[in-house]
Amino acid sequence: MSNRLGWIIQESPASLLFFFYFFLGQRQTEVVPVLLLILWQIHYLHRSFIFPFRLRGERKQTTMLIVGLAVVFNFGNAYLNARWIFGLGPGYELSWLWDPRFVVGFALFLFGFVVNKHADHILINLRAPGETGYKIPKGGFYRFISSPNYFGEIIQWGGWALMCWNWGGLAFFVWTVANLAPRAFSIHKWYKKTFDDYPTQRKALLPFIA
Ligand SMILES: NC(=O)c1ccc[n+]([C@@H]2O[C@H](COP(=O)([O-])OP(=O)(O)OC[C@H]3O[C@@H](n4cnc5c(N)ncnc54)[C@H](OP(=O)(O)O)[C@@H]3O)[C@@H](O)[C@H]2O)c1
Known part of the structure; x- marks a missing residue:
């Protein structure tokens, strides 16, 4: 099927299920659950309905298997997170907003979100409309690493896990690292093999480290 539809x-x-459990639960008037809903939706509404329309290479295809596996993951992940936050978990007092885990997690979430979106923006704009092929991305965190989009995504969901402080959030963070870290290292290897002039000081995923 088309990559965009995929x-x-x-x-x-992930977005729809979060709304579903929010409205099914009893916490629609509590500040922390509402804030978590907003942060989740800012990410997933963008990822589901804006990001696909920004991609260049309109005729690119994906497979039903990849899409099917991602659907299974997103159902499971959204269920684990939403069901606990809006129903099964103990809930959050208003004072949770001043807890260092929430404050640091919130800051990391926003930082990761901005890094991820900026990196995706640079990557997408490497191609003119209708153009195909690959170039060396430059600017932003690309000065330090080959996959700042994955770096940002990992920081973002690390922040989410801290903010939520539950097993669902931690599982999502571990999944994101397990999924994106190997991809970042293989992309880095590919860039170095493909481009003779690839910046030598650039690392794969962690600025100045690896
Ligand atoms: N949470 C998670 O587990 C998870 C999992 C996967 C993705 N994501 C997120 O989803 C977003 C997209 O991920 P992705 O893996 O699809 O990203 P990607 O492979 O880097 O591709 C993004 C877009 O940029 C294009 N592109 C990539 N490198 C390029 C280059 N050097 N020159 C020109 N165009 C280039 C790609 O074209 P082609 O398609 O033609 O290569 C594609 O249209 C990221 O923000 C990522 O963090 C999250």
């Missing part, structure tokens, strides 16, 4: 089908369940 992104919409695979990512939208």
Whole structure:
């Protein structure tokens, strides 16, 4: 199927299921659950309905298997996170907003979100409309690493895990690292092999480290 349709089908369940459990639960008037809902939706509404339309290379295809596996993941992940936050978990007092875990997690979430979106923006704009092929990305965190989009995504969900302080958030963070870290290292290897003039000081995923 088309890559664009694939992104919409695979990512939208994460957004829809979060809304579903929010309205099913009893915490619609509590500040922390509402704030977590907003942060989740800012990410997933963008990822499901804006990001796919920004991609260049309109005719690119994906497979039903990849989309199917991503749908299964997004159902499971959204269920684990939403069901606990809005129903099964003990809930959050208003004072949780001043807890260092929430404050640091919130800051990391926003920082990761901005790094991820900026990196995706640079990557997408490497191609003119209708153009195909690959170039060396430059600017932003690309000065330090080959995959700042994955770096930002990992920081973001690390922040989420801290803010939520539950097993669902931690599982999502571990999944994100397990999924994106190997990809970042293989992309870095590919860039170095493909481009003779690839910046030598650039690392794969962690600025100045690896
Ligand atoms: N939480 C998670 O587990 C998870 C998992 C996967 C993705 N994501 C997130 O989803 C977003 C997209 O991820 P992705 O893996 O699809 O990103 P990607 O492979 O880097 O591709 C993003 C877009 O940029 C294009 N592109 C990549 N490198 C390019 C280059 N050197 N020159 C020109 N164009 C280039 C790609 O074209 P082609 O498609 O033609 O290569 C694609 O259209 C990221 O923000 C990522 O963090 C999150």
